[in-house]
Amino acid sequence: MFDFGLSPYVSYSTSFEPTSGTDYFNQAFKPSMGKQIEVGAKYQPKGLNSLFTASLFNLERTNVTTADNAHTCSAAPQLSDCGNFSVQTGKVRVRGVELEGKISLTNELNATIGYTYMDARVTRSNDGYQGNIPTDTPNNMVTSWLDYRFSSGAMKGLSIGGGARYMGRMFADGANAMRIPDYVLVDGMISYDFATVPSPWKHLKLTLSATNLADRKAIGGCLSSSYCDYVGRRTISGSIGMKF
Template sequence: MFTGTVFDLKQQNVLTPDALDFRFNTQAGEARVRGLELEAKASLTDSLDIVASYAAMNSRFTKANANAAGVGIVGNELPFVPRQQASAWLDYTIRTGDWAGLGLGAGVRYIGVSVGDNANLYRTPVVTLVDAALRYDFGYRYPTLKGVDLALNATNLFDKTYVTTCIAATGCFYGNRQTILATLRYRW
């Protein structure tokens, strides 16, 4: 399956500096985001699936008040909107034999450059992260346990240190460290 979307979004009433008082903002701005999103899903074999996606976005302020110093942000990028994002995930499930019900997955996420403030002074660098999963569906081997599965998911598998947001010279924030989550669930 392959899907694609082209979009041109416009948002009104975006916060912009209040021309009368620099300490406040007013809902008088406008922003536009144009982009493309692509996604593909395929079963490469009976046991191996792949999911991949890509998004490219161009964001801009199209209307805004100037700040108290008379500096405007029209034409600047919107904060926290990556220019590009991509991901791919492979998932393998053993369907027969002694290990039937065991599944393994691994993937990579790419997050492109984004700005952290309306003035576009601060940028976050590109980051690529690796995730992984291990799961077992008890119903394959034990029919009475149909619907019970155990999963172990790891995000940022290699515990990469990265910055997600920079809103000021002293206001940068790190992304999530390695997270490993175990779940036991029953679906009926």
């Protein structure tokens, strides 16, 4: 961390995800593998209660299932068990930028906003999808949140907040022939901290949260061009927290 508040960083990580199914030889698929490298910086200006983050990232996913063109009935009609099988030679690459800012506008009012841009491509495929955008992968995502905490008066201890989430357009199929429309969801929150009230309950905090407050119907993703799921409907949940 430099004296003026800048903190550069580099991150490298690997991952794996189990893949269900078997290939033509009845061998279980190996897990798909992921590699990510990220470089960025965090900036916390002097004298300002805020934090700004910017990062560039590149992800690669290998062992992705794609068509087995060697054992189709058209390519190998002499095989009694020819058909549609898969092999794990596919590859996907995602690179992009992520920006986030958190700032206290006043002692009571806080704001957070984030933006993510992703350039995702299928870089290796036997299905003819090379160069296409992978399914369920938006180019743009935006999140915003604003909350206010009453610090005096009769409403001291009460906090209210709200925000919106934007999800850009996606594709429902590997051929990129069917688009999933973009959408915006609104969330909300209200909480009360009893620490400001002299009482036996001063260690408690009550919170009521709501996601998709407008109960909007939107398609969240698709397993295929004929099977899609909606985003979660309006959900309201309450919680009680205790400080020891």
